[in-house]
Structure formats: C-alpha cells, structure tokens
Amino acid sequence: MDYDIIVVGGGPAGMTAAIYAGRGGWNTLLIDPMGGGGQPSTTDTIYNYPGFPEGIGGTEIMDLMARQAKAFGVKIAFDEVARIDKEQEGGFRVTTGEGGHTAKAVVYAAGTHPRKLGVPGEEKYLAKGISFCATCDGALFRDKVVAVVGGGDSALTEAVFLTKYAKEVLLIHRRDEYRAGMANVKLVRENPKIKELLSTVVESVRGEEFLTGITVRDLRSGEVRDLEVQGLFLYVGWTPNVEPVKHLVDTDDHGYVLAAEDMSTKTPGLFVAGDVRRKPLRQITTAVGDGATAAWSAENYLLLRGAK
Numbered sequence: 001m002d003y004d005i006i007v008v009g010g011g012p013a014g015m016t017a018a019i020y021a022g023r024g025g026w027n028t029l030l031i032d033p034m035g036g037g038g039q040p041s042t043t044d045t046i047y048n049y050p051g052f053p054e055g056i057g058g059t060e061i062m063d064l065m066a067r068q069a070k071a072f073g074v075k076i077a078f079d080e081v082a083r084i085d086k087e088q089e090g091g092f093r094v095t096t097g098e099g100g101h102t103a104k105a106v107v108y109a110a111g112t113h114p115r116k117l118g119v120p121g122e123e124k125y126l127a128k129g130i131s132f133c134a135t136c137d138g139a140l141f142r143d144k145v146v147a148v149v150g151g152g153d154s155a156l157t158e159a160v161f162l163t164k165y166a167k168e169v170l171l172i173h174r175r176d177e178y179r180a181g182m183a184n185v186k187l188v189r190e191n192p193k194i195k196e197l198l199s200t201v202v203e204s205v206r207g208e209e210f211l212t213g214i215t216v217r218d219l220r221s222g223e224v225r226d227l228e229v230q231g232l233f234l235y236v237g238w239t240p241n242v243e244p245v246k247h248l249v250d251t252d253d254h255g256y257v258l259a260a261e262d263m264s265t266k267t268p269g270l271f272v273a274g275d276v277r278r279k280p281l282r283q284i285t286t287a288v289g290d291g292a293t294a295a296w297s298a299e300n301y302l303l304l305r306g307a308k
C-alpha cells in the first residue's frame with residue numbers, strides 16, 4: 001500500500017483528519033483539487049470559530065490548517081478523486097484524475113457543491129455574471145447592482161459582504177421567513193444597501209455576453225418583473241459530493257452519507273467526515289470534530305489490524 005491513510009477533501013474536516021493522522025505518525029496523503037481550502041476559503045471572515053474574537057479570514061484559517069498538516073508530515077496532492085474501491089487484500093484504491101493511490105484506510109471528507117436554480121439562461125451566464133462565491137467575485141461588481149438568492153446563513157452573510165462593493169444588493173428569498181439565524185437577519189436589516197425581496201423567485205436570467213438582468217415573480221401577488229442586475233450570487237443550498245463512494249456507503253434521501261458516531265460507514269476502513277455526512281449542523285466547528293473522530297477511528301481500525 002502507498003499510504004496508511006488517504007484523506008479525501010481539504011476543507012476543515014479533511015484537514016483536521018490529516019493533522020490527527022499525521023501527528024499519530026501514520027503515512028498520510030490528503031487529496032484535494034485545490035490542495036485544500038474547502039468552503040471556508042470562499043468566505044471572507046469567519047466569526048463563529050472559537051478562539052478568534054475578532055473573526056478570522058476564511059482563506060487564512062485554511063492556510064493555517066494546511067501548514068499544520070504539512071508540519072506533521074502529511075503530503076498534499078492537488079488532484080480530484082473519481083472513484084474509491086475496496087481492494088481484495090482489504091485496502092482501498094483511490095482513483096484520481098492523475099492516476100491513483102492505495103491506502104489501508106480512507107477518510108472521505110469531500111464536502112458538497114453548490115446547487116443551481118435550474119432556470120432558463122442560468123447555464124449560459126455561469127461565471128459571466130452568475131457566481132457561487134462572493135469572496136472570489138464580489139470585487140468585480142463595484143458600484144453595480146447585484147442579486148443574492150437564498151434565505152439561509154450563506155445568502156445573508158454574503159449579501160452583507162457584497163455591500164462592501166455593490167451599490168445595491170437585492171436579497172431574493174422564496175419564503176417570507178429566513179432560514180438563517182437571527183444574528184444574520186439583524187445584520188441584513190441594519191444594512192441600508194440591502195433590499196429584501198421576500199416570497200419571490202427568479203424565473204429566468206438574461207444578458208448579452210454577460211448577465212444584464214433577471215425576471216422575478218412575487219409569489220404572493222403573482223406579479224412578474226424584470227430587474228436589471230449585473231451580478232447574481234446563488235446560495236440555494238448544497239449537494240453532497242458522494243459519487244466516488246456511492247457504492248461503498250449508505251445515503252439518506254438527499255445523498256448525504258450515513259455514518260455511525262465514530263464516523264464509520266458500512267465499508268470497514270472507510271470513514272466520512274464533514275458536510276458530506278448526514279448531520280444536523282454543518283459548521284467549521286462540527287467539521288473539525290468529525291475530522292478528529294474519523295482520524296481516531298481510522299487509527300483504531302489500523303491498530304486492530306496490526307498496521308503499526
């Protein structure tokens with residue numbers, strides 16, 4: 001086997017698993033298409049991770065985690081995992097875009113990817129006005145009007161973030177109540193640059209080379225309106241990245257992986273951690289806890305098999 005433990009995914013769950021596995025002296029590889037970062041690196045500032053009373057940059061905290069993993073001897077590969085298979089002799093083959101690796105145990109922490117709206121025009125204007133990352137693209141919309149779709153914490157925090165650049169932010173949510181917590185609702189309501197369009201859905205997206213506008217429907221009155229916006233930020237939830245392990249795990253109706261309290265799956269030696277797992281709260285704090293538990297369980301699994 002090439003490695004004792006392969007960690008798939010470099011968000012907070014994967015990085016924590018790698019830190020624990022590396023510190024435990026296990027020969028560990030972490031695979032991530034971007035070399036790590038995960039969802040926090042698409043967020044400007046994290047305010048609710050303990051230990052940082054002034055908040056900490058999303059990229060900054062993930063860079064620190066990667067440095068810590070490397071300091072414990074973890075190798076990090078910039079690669080994408082296509083499929084994981086259980087080998088005859090009990091280990092795993094992890095097939096990637098660049099080839100593949102083998103390991104005695106795997107921690108799968110591949111997270112989720114953003115959902116789209118599925119409305120006409122959306123595909124054409126992806127990355128041409130439509131974005132899933134305000135931190136990455138917000139500065140492109142200085143003094144422009146942008147819309148944010150969604151009513152969860154992501155939509156509300158990113159709407160507030162976008163007011164740094166945009167002259168107006170339209171916050172479009174399909175219900176008349178937000179899913180987001182009160183702290184974020186308060187920040188939205190205190191911000192004069194944000195205009196809330198509640199009980200409203202986006203019906204289509206239009207433009208020329210780049211996005212120029214959207215058509216929205218007010219679900220209470222039925223009124224349909226064309227709005228001029230240059231940017232459209234979608235925060236309408238997430239889909240778990242489960243494809244590479246689908247044949248090795250059980251999932252719930254939404255595709256999230258079912259795991260025991262120790263992060264084990266129905267395949268011995270395969271553990272999951274973070275947002276890809278069915279769980280009630282998806283935060284950096286809970287991802288970090290999952291990662292530590294998964295690495296600890298992988299270590300116990302290897303020790304029971306006399307791997308050290």
Ligand code: NAP
Pocket residue numbers: 048116117149150151152153154155157173174175178179184235236237238281282283
């Ligand atoms: P989320 O909580 O799942 O919210 C998704 C939002 O998109 C919901 O408001 C949903 O509407 C809406 N939506 C879904 N499909 C839609 C569609 N087809 N058209 C229009 N709207 C649609 O996702 P999230 O906001 O990304 O948050 C994910 C997790 O991360 C949550 O646990 C959240 O608390 C956490 N998070 C926390 C913070 C923080 O500051 N603490 C920041 C970011 C994320 P409905 O409400 O009607 O279902």
